[in-house]
Amino acid sequence: MKRVLLSHGGGGEDTWRLIKEVFLRHLSNEYLNKLEDAALLEVDSKIAFTTDSFTVNPIFFKGGNIGKLAVAGTVNDLSVMGAKPIYMSLGFIIEEGFPYEELESIVISMKEEAQKSGVLVVAGDTKVVPRGNVDGLFISASGIGKVLYEGISCSNVKAGDVIIVSGGIGEHGACILAQREGIQMDVELESDCRSLWDLIEKIIKSGVEIHAMRDPTRGGLSAVLYEWAISSRVSFLIDEENIPIKEPVVGLCELLGLEPYHLACEGRVVIALPEKDAEKVLNVIRNHPDGEDARIIGKAIPVEGSPKVILRTFYGTHRVLDPPAGELLPRIC
């Protein structure tokens, strides 16, 4: 089996071969092909700029792999700020001995995922480190988007705002956890990993007012709501029975004693918006293949004491949702 060697990261002939055979072959465009130290780009407006490192373990999981995740994650971070993803960069840190074929199949998924939103990979970097210095493959990704809707901010949620979730929560986290621990559920867990630009573009184009928007990754729904609560000085009242969660996610959480609201999603969006536009947005989302299970889950309420997230449980009682804390799940994304 052909493997990535240290020489592929040395900056010499083997590096050039790897770049041509794997990266340029699949990600080719007029900017990247120039292979300059920096890509020269035209932008004509306010831009959004984001970065993330991806260390997910396992590298291949049901519903995606680290490459798809890196592209979708970058696309989503731009999209939730109201920005159309236009350019991205990729940095690969590869462990010596990593299978060449696996690297190529990861790059191919990146190409496919990038095509969904039209984002172009215009800059990249490859490092190969000796065996044992990194576990397999890490990818860093940065993205530039053109801002099409302004005013979205985690500090912009108002009491009275309605909270919408675009689909079942916790599926990425549950999938990774099950796969890592070798747990088989009756219905197989699959990551929700996907690019949200197409869905979010339709929401923006519907002409509604959006106060805050976020993809609930590390720390899950709970992290997003607590960040908004603290930044916007509001509390949330959430109806537990309205939170979309698929059966196998519930099952895994019961099995392991986990809070599903802390589990990462990689293809869901949470939106806070004025009540007047809530039904309209819900319809837009539900009519999109990435949002069929969308639900209104609750609303922002005036804060009393410290900002908190209150769940109205299935039994009609109320409990305060814990903010995510502790180790949770390392290498979830």
Place this chain on the structure above:
Amino acid sequence: MKRVLLSHGGGGEDTWRLIKEVFLRHLSNEYLNKLEDAALLEVDSKIAFTTDSFTVNPIFFKGGNIGKLAVAGTVNDLSVMGAKPIYMSLGFIIEEGFPYEELESIVISMKEEAQKSGVLVVAGDTKVVPRGNVDGLFISASGIGKVLYEGISCSNVKAGDVIIVSGGIGEHGACILAQREGIQMDVELESDCRSLWDLIEKIIKSGVEIHAMRDPTRGGLSAVLYEWAISSRVSFLIDEENIPIKEPVVGLCELLGLEPYHLACEGRVVIALPEKDAEKVLNVIRNHPDGEDARIIGKAIPVEGSPKVILRTFYGTHRVLDPPAGELLPRIC
């Protein structure tokens, strides 16, 4: 000793504490402080966009550390494309147990290095991975620059162009190698790691014509000249006695049987430009503290057969310089 824990990467309270105590404390600015999924930025022109991952081992070396290197490397990749560095993003991948104090001292050097060129860190990401999944700390960095000079390209070197190097070559590579192997030289080897924007801005502002410009990192001077040779279809005739190399670098290369022209620099620039402007640029560089040892090292010549780099040796003979190949030195940057 306080150490980075897995919980610092979990996306919960500990993550927020780390971000506030270490990253925002030193890198604070109006964009980064918002902690949104993407920073919203104003740009009004053509931009340059670059990315790099930094895996240098050892993390602290004479003349710098991985943080200074990440900032200087990003600044330099923008600068050599004629772009003023304005914004950058940072991604930290930290091994569980990494000393908190060391992380902070790295962030402080990043702050200091960023101030030299005025670049702002506007976006970031932190991952903590379990012990053994990464060796210490890797940093990814991306940068956005405002293009002030257009036309620089590795495919733009013309036969007749003069080649200038801004200072002693191979110092970063030699320093890392000596420190890693525990080799003591009479005069201590120090990395040339530095941000080149101030120097390059002065070159651009002098009104000269620049054909190609590059900081010779991985693969050293040889890699830059071969990339230019192949992209521009020229050869190079280089006077070995005019290449600035400090004594301890020569000594280490003799000791280990290495080619100094393959050793990485992290604070030098190589320029190809028309002969008419060569003396002017040389003066500009020599009058700058980062370019006192600048020299004209040779020129581009018409290609015969395949593009190559020909060295006129100290003895007056000619030899073809090898392009960098093989493993060279992993984790040099």
